[in-house]
Amino acid sequence: MAGGGGGGAGEQAAVAYWYDACEDGASLLCGIDFAASADFDPGLIPAMDTGADDGFVAEIDRILESINAESSPAPPPPPEPVPVASPPELPMLDQQLQVVSAPVPNNAVAVMEVVQRGSNGVEAARKERRRESHGCAAVNGGGGGEWRDGKRSRLASGGVGGPRQDWRRRPMLPPPQPPSRGWDDRCGRRDFDRVRKRDRDEHHRREARGFWERDRGGKMVFRPGSWEQESDREAKRARTQDGGSMEKKAEADRTGAAQREKPVVAEEHARQYQLEVLEQAKSRNTIAFLETGAGKTLIAVLLIKSVCDKMLKENKKMLAVFLVPKVPLVYQQAEVIRDRTGYRVLVMTAQILLNILRHSIIKMDAIHLLILDECHHAVKKHPYSLVMSEFYHTTPKEKRPAVFGMTASPVNLKGVTSQEDCAIKIRNLESKLDSVVCTIKDRKELEKHVPMPSEVVVQYDKAATLWSLHEQIKQMEGTVEEAALSSSKRTKWQFMGARDAGSRDELRLVYGVSERTESDGAANLIQKLRAINYALGELGQWCAYKVALSFLTALQNDERANYQVDVKFQECYLKKVVDLLHCQLTEGAAMKSETDDIEMQNAEKHTTNELEEGELPDSHGEHVDEVIGAAVADGKVTPRVQALIKILLKYQHTEDFRAIIFVERVVTALVLPKVFAELPSLGFVRCASLIGHNNNQEMRACQMQDTISKFRDGRVTLLVATSVAEEGLDIRQCNVVIRFDLAKTVLAYIQSRGRARKPGSDYILMLERGNISHETFLRNARNSEETLRKEAMERTDLSHLDGTSVLSSVDTSPDSMYQVESTGAVVSLNSAVGLIHFYCSQLPSDRYSILRPEFIMQKYEKTGGSVEYSCKLQLPCNAPFEKLEGPICSSIRLAQQAVCLAACKKLHEMGAFTDMLLPDRGSGEGEKAEQNDEGEPLPGTARHREFYPEGVADILRGEWILSGRGGCQSSQFIKLYMYSVNCVNTGTSKDPFVTQLSNFAIIFGNELDAEVLSTTMDLFVARTMITKASLVFRGKIEITESQLVLLKSFHVRLMSIVLDVDVDPSSTPWDPAKAYLFVPVVADKCTDPLREIDWTLVNSIVNTDAWNNPLQRARPDVYLGTNERTLGGDRREYGFGKLRHGTAFGQKSHPTYGIRGAIAEFDIVQASGLVPARERGHFNDYQNQGKLFMADSCWDAKDLAGMVVTAAHSGKRFYVDCICYNMNSENSFPRKEGYLGPLEYSSYADYYKQKYGVELIYRKQPLIRARGVSYCKNLLSPRFEHSEAAREGEFSENLDKTYYVYLPPELCLVHPLPGSLVRGAQRLPSIMRRVESMLLAIQLKDIIDYPVPATKILEALTAASCQETFCYERAELLGDAYLKWVVSRFLFLKFPQKHEGQLTRMRQKMVSNIVLYGYALQKNLQSYIQADRFAPSRWAAPGVLPVFDEESREYEPSIFDEEPTGCELQKNSYDDYAENMQEDGEIEGDSSCYRVLSSKTLADVVEALIGVYYVAGGKIAANHLMKWIGIDAELDPQEIPPPKPYNIPESIMRSIDFDTLEGVLDIKFQNKGLLVEAITHASRPSSGVSCYQRLEFVGDAVLDHLITRHLFFTYTDLPPGRLTDLRAAAVNNENFARVAVKHKLHVHLRHGSSALETQIREFVKDVQEELLKPGFNSFGLGDCKAPKVLGDIFESIAGAIFLDSGYDTSVVWKVFQPLLHPMVTPETLPMHPVRELQERCQQQAEGLEYKASRAGNVATVEVFVDGVQIGVAQNPQKKMAQKLAARNALVVLKEKETAAKKDDEKDGEKKNGTQMFTRQTLNDICLRRQWPMPHYRCVNEGGPAHAKRFVYAVRVNTSGRGWTDECIGEPMPSVKKAKDSAAVLLLELLNRDYPDKPDGKQS
DSSP states (O other), X not given: OTTOTTHHHHTOOGGGGGSOSOSOOSSOOOOOOOSSOTTOOGGGSOOSOSOSHHHHHHHHHHHHHHHHHSOOOOOOOOOOOOOOSSOOOOOOOXXXXXXXXXXXXXXXXXXXXXXXXXXXXXHHHHHXXXXXXXXXXXXXXXXXXXXXXXXXXXXXXXXXXXXXXOTTOBOOOOOOOOOOOOHHHHHHHOSOOHHHHHHHHHHHHHHOOEEEEEOTTSOEEEEESOOOOHHHHHHHHHHHHHOOHHHHHHHHHHHHHHHSOOOOOOGGGSOHXXXXXXXXXXXXXXXXXXXXXXXXXXXXXXXXHHHHHHHHHTTOOOOEEEEESSHHHHHHHHHHHHHHOOSOEEEEEHHHHHHHHHTTSSOGGGOSEEEEETGGGOSTTOXXXXXXXXXXXXXXXXXXXXXEEEESOSOOSSOOSSHHHHHHHHHHHHHHHTOEEEOOSOOHHHHHHSOOOEEEEEEEOOOOOXXXXXXXXXXXXXXXXXXXXXXXXXXHHHHHHHHHHHHHHHHHGGXXXXXXXXXXXXXXXXXXXXXXXXXXXXXXXXXXXXXXXXXXHHHHTOTTTTTOHHHHHHHHHHHHHHHHHOOOSOSSSOOOOHHHHHSOOOGGGOOTTOOOTTSOSOOOHHHHHHHHHHHHHHTSSOHHHHHHHHHHHHTTTOTTOOEEEEOSSHXXXXXHHHHHHHOGGGTTOOEEEEOOSSSTTOOOHHHXXXXXXXXXXXXXXXXXXXXXXXXSOOOXXXXXXXXXXXXXXXXXXXHHHTTOOSTTOEEEEEEETTOHHHHHHHHHHHHHHHHHHHHHHSOOOOGGGTTSTTSOOOOOXXXXXXXXXXXXXXEEHHHHHHHHHHHHHHSOOOTTOOOOOEEEEEEEEOTTSOEEEEEEEEOOTTSSOOEEEOXXXXXXXXXXXXXXXXXXXXXXXXXXXXXXXXXOOSSOTTOOOOOOTTOOOXXXXXXXXXXXXXXXXXXXXXXXXXXXXXXXXXXXXXEXXXXXXXXXXXXXXXXXXGTOOOEEEEEESSOOOHHHHTOOEEEEEETTEEEEEEEEEEEEEEEEHHHHHHHHHHHHHHHHXXXXXXXXXXXXXOOTTXXXXXXXXXXXXXXXXXXXXXXXXXXXHHXXXXXXXXXXXXXXXXXXXXXXXXXXXXXXXXXHHHHHHTOOTTSOEETTTEEOOSOOOHHHHHHTTSSOOOOSOTHHHHHHTTEEEOSSSEEEHHHHTTOEEEETTTOOEEEEEXXXXXEETTSOOOOOTXXXXXXXXXXXXXXHHHHHOOOOSOTTSEEEEEEEOOOOOOOSSOOSTTOHHHHTXXXXXXXXXOOOEEEOGGXXXXXXXXXXXXXXXXXXXXXXXXXXXXXXXXXXXXXXXXOOOHHHHHHHHBOXXXXXXXXXXXXXXXXXXXXHHHHHHHHHHHOTTOOHHHHHHHHHHHHSHHHHHHHHHHTTGGGTOBOSOOOGGGOOBTTBOOOOOGGGSOOOOOSSOOOOOTTSOOOOOOOOSTTSOOOTTOOOOSOTTEEEEEHHHHHXXXXXXXXXXXXXXXXXXXXXXXXXXXXXXXXXXXXXXXXXXXXOOHHHHHHSOHHHHHHHHTOOOSOHHHHHHHTBOTTSOOSSOOOTHHHHHHHHHHHHHHXXXXXXXXXXXXXXXXXXXXXXXXXXXXXHHHHHHHTTGGGGOBOOOHHHHHHHHHHHHHHHHHHHSTTOOOTTOOSSOOOHHHHHHHHHHHHHHHHHTTSOHHHHHHHHHXXXXXOOOTTTOOOOXXXXXXXXXXXXXOOEEEEEEEETTEEEEEEEETTEEEEEEEESSHHHHHHHHHHHXXXXXHHHHHHHHHHHHHHHHHHTTOOOOHHHHHHHHHHHTTOOOOEEEEEEEESXXXXXXXXXXXXXXXXXXXXXXXXXXXXXXSHHHHHHHHHHHHHHHHHHHSOBOTTSOBO
């Protein structure tokens, strides 16, 4: 009554606003589980607290924009027609193409795209269609576009809008490939290039007989054939056992469908009658009246094509809208249109279009073609009717769209009484749709194409009535209603008003939202009892028992059952009903155990040879007859059910049986499949339910689609369906339709008959014997059909009725309405109630409060007996106003509509509605969704990365660097500034080279800021020593151009060697943006800084001839063609990388290494003339003089120490340590411990001869002891504390070991640069990197214009990925909290009318990463940020630009601890190149001036700058920076509104114990109203007091800021990660809730939810138990989860104190610091078990996986590490179960580790502490036996990203017996572990089949 207004869906609440009202809602049920989907979990039906409008509106906006933005496509050339005799078969719905959102989609809209095709258009289109995002994506009304997992669901929009071009950024193209260096070489470094590897390995696999693997018991087993995953293997086994006939058939169907090309429709394919209708539709608005199956959709498709082609010729774009009445049809029709055309069409339900038009998202005049499927619905208040009357008929005629309606019967009623009655109804439909009915006169062609099923009537006896059972259940209903009313404090008027309008939706909410009292559960329970009673009467006691049991089971499985009053209330009644109805079918056929009954038995699982205990033992019809007959006699089964079973048994042997049973009620649809599943005789049936949306037991669109597709391909052969399947669902294979319940209308009769599509089908009508109404209906239906057809062809003259009420004219008189002028959005009496319900549903709420409008009706009796009503509307307490009185109206419905219309107007005026009359969610208008259709990451996220140019400080710019070019040198002096590099060592090092360095100065063109000079930088030069470097100003210098040229040449020669870049001083480019030079200085200080420059050294180095020798310049490897880096000590010399990956096939085998290392032959060096040929000669003379023959000269032995030499045979460089006079080339070659090679070189000379082809001449010369020259290192990162070596547990004595090599002097070229000079210069890049970044920080500081130390700004600009001693993360944490606080305060004060949800979204809009990222770009911050770990190889020195190739990735052993080369063989650690991947921020590109930054880094830097400024200058400085950035969050004191007056009733004030509460808080409130609001929950019926949500919003921000500030300044030395953990432990709802309970704040909470009361009580008890544990302080990590409300009131009280104290945060901290004591400290900080386990598994490279399941109201979470279950826990809450499971897993892992350590200690003497690597062992065996290296291949890689699994196979080519069998390891989380697993198996195999003989030879 009171709430029944609005018709259609107008007055349905919450998300129902976007739902289609006209679904089958005859029986509102809750709790029956689905037969249709075995995996359905009722708990998954979501809470409807998500908004429908936001994403949905954005999607529609995008569609419209794309329509307007696209240029008109040229019409596609018609493809070759494919002739078809009948309309092409509809393809299976492709699930991928529908975007189904999290909330249940009860309306849908889909979009078709125009595909612009070229000459090969059809092929292109076909390819396009494969892409998931193409074509038609459904947008669901029930929240179709809302956020899901943080991303919006996307709608394909035809590639509208190109990439944004921005001068600041370079588009993120793949970096250019390095120059190709040969196939083998590339593969050698890439484990990823699997495709090529597979090709190459194919010949190995063909030989394979089978493979070895471990079975589940851990034994090695041999399996023939090729490897498959376990799951595939089991599936195959299952299929084989099944016989697989169904699968084969389904497979054949699918293959057939795939082979049939999708035809492109042309008119010549259509039948004659279709073309006739089409011709009429082209010229006028038409309603096509044709039978089901006659191909009406094809006519619509051809009409779309025709209209589109016509508009294309006029160069216009078309928008066609295709309306359907029900959601499943959206998907079906979208699929058809997508396959038949390429045009843009919106397919949606009518309710969606109605809402879109009402909110003026689309205007009617923007639509060109409107198609209405099943258009007979356009009557009364159906959305079809409202669309036409409210929008179509009110649009000027010339702007109206063309209309095309489709129906199988234009009259949707029980029947027509006469020809005239029929004519009137058709005429009314025509005038509503502004169209003319068109049908076929000549039916012969139609009958040829549309087979009619034969109609069969089956009669059944009337059921005996079970009076006593019926009466008992009815009495129960009465009791429930009384209980509901008594628990409701509202009057009957209020109760009805509140329930009626939102009742359907409220029932929908049972699964997602808790309710307050028994009365809430009662309405639901009454529905259930009625359903049980219906089943009892119509189906019998046994079926009713099944229904009741299902309800009870579903309720007990409800996770809220523990603490929900309404659930307990329902449960006690349902138990009584189950006991009352309990019965069994026969003595011998006891019911299955109740636990089996919980799961709906999907008939798929039931085959006749698979009987379970308790089923009927015999599968013969006669026996079933007896059993069922007996059951009928007892009333356990009704004769109707018996008749149905008999009908089905007749089809037992029908080939390809496919049937639909139509029933009226959902309860019947859900229980019949259970009945069939119990009967073995019906084993040939695979049954499922198909039900609609508008009931509690709703099916989601995706489940419906799944069920329908199963029916299509034969996995389901029988559907039990409600009316949802009558209309439009096109299932061609169906050959039997049974009407279990007779149709209610002629239309339903015609439509359900039309579902039997196959020729020779049966249409079976079940009639009750002797039931006159049944017989009358059938007769009437048959007559009406004939009358309708006749009337459509021969129209009756109705002119005598013109103007009478019988012919209803279209009502376009403007109903009372409110229209927004700016947009045209409108709300009328029809839609106002629904809109108000929708608005309330969008207000912020939790599970304890359902927010809905309350209506209080007032009755006025007038004289004369007439009655009038007025309605008072009460909105929830967080709406902008609470009460509104409506006008007096003639009916309850009108009064309710009128008050809602007035409320809509008021809400819009107050800003609660946007100008589109949608609830304002605080996100502002015109906001565009930041998304892209290619699935690329969104801006503001860590994965969104772009190239940015690297910044260079302006002060470094200097045109002087360009002087002296072109040889013309002027005599002018150049004024420069000289700064010496001052280094002070702290700590000591045994390595003398660390301290033997030359001194340098740096020359700049400008004077540097004093802050740069005051900065000292730590250089981590050795494990035990740090060098503190700084710049010291030496003075101004003036130099001539010729001196400058000399210094530039020196600088280039030096840096080219240090950075290993081959450039020539005469040709290198100089960039004036970065102008400075490195110069050598003498140790003595002079008054004239110019004289400090070591000009002698400069001259000697610049003018030496040695630079003409390419081996002496950088990168001699490029010259020699070896592609090996020049600096010594590179482990790659041995070709281990290639050897490791097995990719060097084809190279010649080497006796020692298996594969030749990629080293140049010495004869190449000799042939080049770089080393002069020599005869044996005057050697002894020279030796006596202390000279040595070098490769190209003679040197004094004493001068060599400290020099750098280049090895002529390899191009590598070494520092000379000393001359070993006691060794020469004839000394025996040392054999390294553990070396397994088969050969020993007899001498050094022999080694060089065999390995390099060098014949040594001066064999008696002493050898040079040398060490490799290391690469230039990044010295800014503290590399030694966490070095890889230390982590891998190597011996500490190895860490400082120095590797030496012994070189024959005759192979060494002395390098022009002394060793000390090179070592000194290797520090300069690191020093300059810091100087350059400091200069940038100073430049930014000057721009911001506020005095803050530049070092602090540098900290805020340095990312953690730089791995330096400081980063921005600590400052970012503080800045984040401060920014949130300032913006929250600003919004709270500026918008007193906005609710908490709007404020939160507005804050998000001001402080989200995407917004901060935009600010950072505007201020060009990307140029100042340091985000990459410094890599000298990619650093650009002036005049020496880096060369990028794959080898330039740094490989960093410790700085001078080099690996050996030449003769002393290193331990081959076989490191994967793949594991030496590039780090964050690093790129391989064509230039160093670009780098990659993630947009989250830019956002973080903004927050870090705020933090740094806050630390340096407090609020003033931080606000100055925020203003500079663009965040305006300062309120003018005049703008702050006065505090709102509280008018709180005295009764409430008396009910609150202010003294106790203020005593706990230790503060007296000035304004007590603030405190009342702070403790009032939204579930409390409002009486002038708002709920605490707004105060919680501001209190949350103030506490976050205050606690973060406290932690930041208390723990100044804490690393950022730990500080983040501290903040997370201190600032979280769980912690606040425990503090609230500790101080008894919860007892003051004002709420109205018994469920909340129960939960708080339980939580308080749990907390008290927690506190009894010794030393326990959980800081929010306890074992029980707090109700969020408790944390919220803690925050809201903070907000109240903040406001009451006049916005003073210090008062808040004064109150809350003692409350929060003891605060979390680093010592008491517990780590969250889930995180601790994750970090542990990451460190150990173990795969971590959680598996969750739910049984009843208990969630079970299992933890798997590397696939083994090691922890499990149960809890009603899934998150808590996960935490407990992780904790249990950690205990197990720690116990295992302890046990393993003990074992290791026992074995320690044997193993000597080293870990045995299985792959290493396998490699050693191969080396020893002179086999090629093992051959690994990846056989499988899968699993989700967080739990990836790799499976590797390995085999070895043994020299004697060929390839071994392949051994396949276990699935492992890393490639390393997977290879190890396979290697272990192969080792076992080799030990068994290839045992070693004592002499070491293989058998």
